[in-house]
Amino acid sequence: MEILVCVKRVPDTSENEIEVNSDGTDIERDDLVYSVNEWDNYAVEEAIQIKDKVGGSVTVVTVGDEESEEVLRREMAMGADNGILLEDDAFEGSDGKGIAAILKAAVEKGNYDLILTGAQADDGAAQVGGMLAAMLDLPYASLVNFIDVSDDKKLKVGREIEGGNQEMNEIELPCVLSIQTGINEPRYVGIRGIRKVASVEIPTHGASDLGLGADAVGAGAAKVKRLDYFVPELGEGAEMLEGSTEEKVAKLIELLKAKGGIK
Amino acid sequence: MDFDLNTEQEMIRKEVRKFAEKEVAPVAMALDEQEAFSPELTKKMGDIGLFGMFVPEEYGGQELDYISYIIAVEEIARVDGSQAATIAAGNSLGIGPINYFGTKRQKEKYLPTLCTGKGLWGFGLTEPTAGSDAGASKTAAIQDGKEWVLNGSKIFITNAACELSMGVTVQAITGHKENGRPEYTCFLVEQGTPGYKALPMHGKMMWRASNTAELYFDDVRIPEENVLGKPGEGFHQMLSTLDGGRLSIAAMGLGGAQGAYEAALKYAKERVQFGKPISRFQAIAFKLADAATELECARNLLYKACWLRSKKRPFQKEAAMAKVYCSELMGRIADNAVQIHGGYGLMKEYNVERFFRDQKLLDIGEGTSEIQRLVISRYIGC
Secondary structure (H helix, E strand, O other): OOOEEEEEEOOOOOOOOOOOOOOOOOOOOOOOOOOEEEHHHHHHHHHHHHHHOOOOOEEEEEEEOOOHHHHHHHHHHHHHHEEEEEEHHHHOOHHHHHHHHHHHHHHHOOOOOOOEOOOOOOOOOOOOOHHHHHHOOOEEEEEEEEEEEEOOOOEEEEEEEHHHHHEEEEEOOEEEEEEEEOOOOOOOHHHHHHHHHHHOOEEEOOOOHHOOOOOOHHHOOOOOOOOOOOOOOOOOOOOOOOHHHHHHHHHHHHHHHHHHOOO | OOOOHHHHHHHHHHHHHHHHHHHHHHHHHHHHHHOOOOOHHHHHHOOOOOOOOOOOOOOOOOOOOHHHHHHHHHHHHOOOHHHHHHHHHHHHHHHHHHHOOHHHHHHHHHHHOOOOOOOOEEEEEOOEOOOHHHHHHHHHHHHHEEEEEEEEEEEEEOOOOOOOOEEEEEEEEEEOOOOOOOOEEEEEEEEEOOEEEEEEEOOOOOOOOOOOOOOOEEEEEEEEEOOOOOOOOOOHHHHHHHHHHHHHHHHHHHHHHHHHHHHHHHHHHHHEEEEEEEHHHHHHHHHHHHHHHHHHHHHHHHHHHHHHHHHOOOOOHHHHHHHHHHHHHEEEEEEHHHHHHHHHOOOOOOHHHHHHHHHHHHHHOOOOOOOHHHHHHOOOOO
């Protein structure tokens, strides 16, 4: 099975204290440590596991700049076979639809049976997977937490439903799936893997390679624009419980019962 | 000059750090408290390739440059000294001598398993009455036909008496030169050889989750093919192994210093006294500024020593300098980290308490700070 996984380089929330910058247009990006988006990492692990079971190859792709190459290389050290960097000044300022349009063009340059994205990104809006599927006119399942390859035409996919419920679907290939964390246990990147990919050349495609016009992507084409970026003011309603641990626990249980949290 | 690490080294730092934070950090405190060596964690470290980092691929190693190895030790030490000790001793002292001086047959027999972390090997040099004065060692071997008969004992030997221990390299007196000085030979003694006993040592102040052993050799018969390299080369092998070992102890000092510094900085920014974070008080801020400055010096010194080694240039003086400087730096920074934490820093619940204890070994193991200064003083012509 030929699998494409769309990944994104995001500020690592476990390594950084995220702060809004002084003019409120973005977060403070100086000295941030970046990593691959956590959800995408689960998607790559799932792709590698599928490849190990049924054969084929895994390609990772990202829309970004030179720096984004590090996440492709990292996922290749983990076990993805190929990486593709989609980079062009014309891509800058794209909204979610723009990113989906760029990815669509990249998908069409290949011959993929399965396209995976993370369910969302740490700094995103969980919109690219769905839009990409629609643009490609492919079937789509979101929040996927289980995949079983039935045959080369169909997959069985499990989806997480609100309230902890589970749904099982059959979906026809080719398709797009957005992957939820917890679907697997992503492996660590080993030193042998790093050695294999450290000096591999990663191909880069720009707007013209992908046949994209400047009007379809980038800031000019964006129809969603960020107006403000801020930390909301603390609201009312927080109540600090006082007393010993036993007293606090007793009060908490009382409150939970009163508000209907415990029946 | 080029101070940039290459892509491979950068990736190794990032991924080993991630592993250390996810797998080592959550268990470090409990393993220390229980004084327990963890075979599971050791195997996990083996899975990501932390053993045999500088060993050629044909023997199951990763065939990396020495700086990559040092970075990996540094990143594990940033989180926990005990696990870093398992790695540093496993590579520099366990795998190192076999890799550098072993015969093809010896390398083929031992290295592939040792490079997976499923087996560990010790390096027996120190004796109860021979520490800094390694020449006072008494363990001796006498040739008897195609075998050698070994008698004596060793102490404070890392990785030699746990579930994963496969054996130990033992330095023994095997004769005397014309000038009366003893001649040394190193032997590879496998676990389970009759007469060989390895006992774990408990009640340690530091590195409590690392395995430390006392070794006893009572008429241990060792086949000729288990002489490491050639008879009479033991002294040179030991010195060369210790030169490399110094770099990995320095890496443990640097990594531990970095971890203690980061913990102190984080705490100082969160802890509020007199209405503001204590990091805003000069008395605290300057301690942290000094720590950051010295870390920069230490890293540059250590990496330069590794760079000299990779270029096959003399690096012994710089290795001794890096060992004493990085070890003592961790002492200063861990001391200040506890001070900045105040009363909390005295509690086991806070990592700096463990860093404070773990540091002390670095002033003593693989050549005390005094011995390092002696080495340096000889190199500068004193």
